[in-house]
Amino acid sequence: MHIPIFLRDKIKKHILDISILLLSIILFNIFFPYSVYTIPNLKKGDIASRDIIAPITFDLLKNSTILKMERQLAYDNVPPVLIFDEKATQNTINELYKLSVFLDSMKMNLWKQDNKKRILSKRYPSLSKELIEILLSEKGEKVLSYAGGALNDILSKGVISDKISIPFGKDKKVVIEKNGKEHIVGVEEIFDLNEAMHFIKQDITSKYSSNSFLLKYSPELTQSIIKPNLSVDIAETSFRRENARNSVQKKVGVILKGEIIVRANEIVDESVEDKITSMYTYMSPKQNSFDRVIRFLVKNMIFFIIFFLYILFINSQFKKLNIRKRDKIFISSVFILNILVYGLFYQFAHIEYLLPVLLSSILISLLYSRTFALVSLLFNLSSLILYSGLRMQGLLALLISSIYAIYLIRERGSRKHFVSVIVRVGLVNGIFAFLIELYGETSFGQAIISSVYGFINGVISIILVTAFIQILERILGKVTRISLMDLLDLNHPLLIDLAEKTSGTFNHSMVVASLSEKAALAINADELMAKVGGYFHDIGKMEKPEYFIENQNRDFNPHQSLPPEISATIIKEHIIDGEKMANKHKIPSQVTAFIKSHHGTSTIEYFLEKSKSQDPLTDDNKYRYDGPLPKTNEETIVMLADSVEAGVRSLSNPDEQGMKRTIETIFEKKLRDGQFNESEMSVANILIIRDVFSNVLKGIYHPRVDYDNIGKK
Ligand SMILES: [Fe+2]
Numbered sequence: 001m002h003i004p005i006f007l008r009d010k011i012k013k014h015i016l017d018i019s020i021l022l023l024s025i026i027l028f029n030i031f032f033p034y035s036v037y038t039i040p041n042l043k044k045g046d047i048a049s050r051d052i053i054a055p056i057t058f059d060l061l062k063n064s065t066i067l068k069m070e071r072q073l074a075y076d077n078v079p080p081v082l083i084f085d086e087k088a089t090q091n092t093i094n095e096l097y098k099l100s101v102f103l104d105s106m107k108m109n110l111w112k113q114d115n116k117k118r119i120l121s122k123r124y125p126s127l128s129k130e131l132i133e134i135l136l137s138e139k140g141e142k143v144l145s146y147a148g149g150a151l152n153d154i155l156s157k158g159v160i161s162d163k164i165s166i167p168f169g170k171d172k173k174v175v176i177e178k179n180g181k182e183h184i185v186g187v188e189e190i191f192d193l194n195e196a197m198h199f200i201k202q203d204i205t206s207k208y209s210s211n212s213f214l215l216k217y218s219p220e221l222t223q224s225i226i227k228p229n230l231s232v233d234i235a236e237t238s239f240r241r242e243n244a245r246n247s248v249q250k251k252v253g254v255i256l257k258g259e260i261i262v263r264a265n266e267i268v269d270e271s272v273e274d275k276i277t278s279m280y281t282y283m284s285p286k287q288n289s290f291d292r293v294i295r296f297l298v299k300n301m302i303f304f305i306i307f308f309l310y311i312l313f314i315n316s317q318f319k320k321l322n323i324r325k326r327d328k329i330f331i332s333s334v335f336i337l338n339i340l341v342y343g344l345f346y347q348f349a350h351i352e353y354l355l356p357v358l359l360s361s362i363l364i365s366l367l368y369s370r371t372f373a374l375v376s377l378l379f380n381l382s383s384l385i386l387y388s389g390l391r392m393q394g395l396l397a398l399l400i401s402s403i404y405a406i407y408l409i410r411e412r413g414s415r416k417h418f419v420s421v422i423v424r425v426g427l428v429n430g431i432f433a434f435l436i437e438l439y440g441e442t443s444f445g446q447a448i449i450s451s452v453y454g455f456i457n458g459v460i461s462i463i464l465v466t467a468f469i470q471i472l473e474r475i476l477g478k479v480t481r482i483s484l485m486d487l488l489d490l491n492h493p494l495l496i497d498l499a500e501k502t503s504g505t506f507n508h509s510m511v512v513a514s515l516s517e518k519a520a521l522a523i524n525a526d527e528l529m530a531k532v533g534g535y536f537h538d539i540g541k542m543e544k545p546e547y548f549i550e551n552q553n554r555d556f557n558p559h560q561s562l563p564p565e566i567s568a569t570i571i572k573e574h575i576i577d578g579e580k581m582a583n584k585h586k587i588p589s590q591v592t593a594f595i596k597s598h599h600g601t602s603t604i605e606y607f608l609e610k611s612k613s614q615d616p617l618t619d620d621n622k623y624r625y626d627g628p629l630p631k632t633n634e635e636t637i638v639m640l641a642d643s644v645e646a647g648v649r650s651l652s653n654p655d656e657q658g659m660k661r662t663i664e665t666i667f668e669k670k671l672r673d674g675q676f677n678e679s680e681m682s683v684a685n686i687l688i689i690r691d692v693f694s695n696v697l698k699g700i701y702h703p704r705v706d707y708d709n710i711g712k713k
């Protein structure tokens, strides 16, 4: 396939984003295969993992076994339909009448008796000779008359050739359709041919006597003439039976949207199973259509749009938060962790309160920014809702407590506040889970369980963050406020050493830290970072403390006996020594940057002047620090604070004017010397910092100046 070059370049550039997008879509669709409603298909005896609430209004259907039984019953209840054939009845009667007329004409005829018999038996071959003889005799009249009466009786009730052929239902009843009217009668009320003969014989016996000639001849005559006048209407019977079967109501009721089908942790009984089966039956035709494909596409399209907006946001933060490939990988891993946890465990009750959404929010807030964490939170939750139909109330609790955690962790995220942060985040998550569940009409007990889950999630998240934040910081090359707070603890071994070995440098560092913190606050830079930079910038001086003016007493200065170039080399060494110490103590690189850059490439003026006084051709560069120049706002602040503190301290009589002048001179010199050439600091901010320094230093030095003057008076 040919891909245009511009497209190929675009794909190459965004290969990471595309991979994350595809991976997320695949995972989502694996874990949350298409269904409008994600409700577990529970069977009788299962335990409900969570509250199941009807997502739609649907008909409650009969249990399939019961329905089958009811349908069979309805089918069986329909009696077979027999058609009463009026014509067949008439034909039989006519047949007898014709015989009687024929016999009359025979009797009146003067033919020989034998001829008459021959003609008769030719016409009625089924009649025996004896019967023919009787019919032609005096008794014939009686036989005929009895047969006529009997036939009338029998045919009017109905005669079927054979009762075995009747497809009976539940009971032995039949419907007889006669002259457009229907009668239901018991099968014993109609006759088959055998029964008809049996009936006649019994009738004659009871009416006459058992040796009457009627008993001998009437049944024979009837049998030879009678034709069944009832027949089974098979088509009508099965039509009626199918109708009855199909008209059994499948529906036994209605389940309304929002109705609770089963509570979490309850055993699913037959009625619950029926409700769930009914719901699936209601939904399945809707899922098998074209609709299904469209919904699938639309859902993934929505996710694509959300993802696209999120990536746009991340990329917009690219420069500000120094986001690199590994950051994107980290952020998407956290996102995918959420898909996995929810995808694997979403069958469990109240799992949404345990989702690591809280954990990811806290991590992103710590490692990047609050805004970033908020946007990620919204992205995270909206994708989960989209695919899983996550219960809204669980989501709401998670949203609120995550927002709280995002803010809290950047205010109070330090080991010192560890317990308080755990309790707060846990409580907020727990309380919200409880209130929202209660509002959502969940039972009190379930609300309590949710709140316990919420609390546990809060506690676990903070514990995990504290446990893994340092590893993450190292992998991602970030410093979070948790680490910065650790470094600001004066019990840090390097700071204890600094205080013990170099009380002068220690004091200097404290003042630089305080100046830097205030300056950073004033220009909206990271005040914690600036303060830590102030604390650690001069730790290298611990190697040879006596070579630095702030640690010298009046009696001894080791530089007096050294050539200025050597002195400068020793002074410069505090940068390299500091870096070594920092590495040994695993100080984050962002903090070590302060050690390396706080002098930039400025000159060590005192010794440069000293050298120039001896040799006017002195090379300035030998007295320059090796750099690098400060880059971040915080590094720039510490460089300025460092020079300003040293400068003001060297004033013999620091009054307000003197201090202001000194500060201005230092700022101007640094600027002219190009020390801010690589800094992100704006000129406007430099001016703000200058004022902050003047004000702070005035507070530190002024009182002492006044007391001195008073003392002199
Ligand atoms: Fe220094």
Ligand SMILES: [Fe+2]
Pocket (backbone or CB within 6 Å): 508, 512, 537, 538, 642
């Ligand atoms: Fe310093």
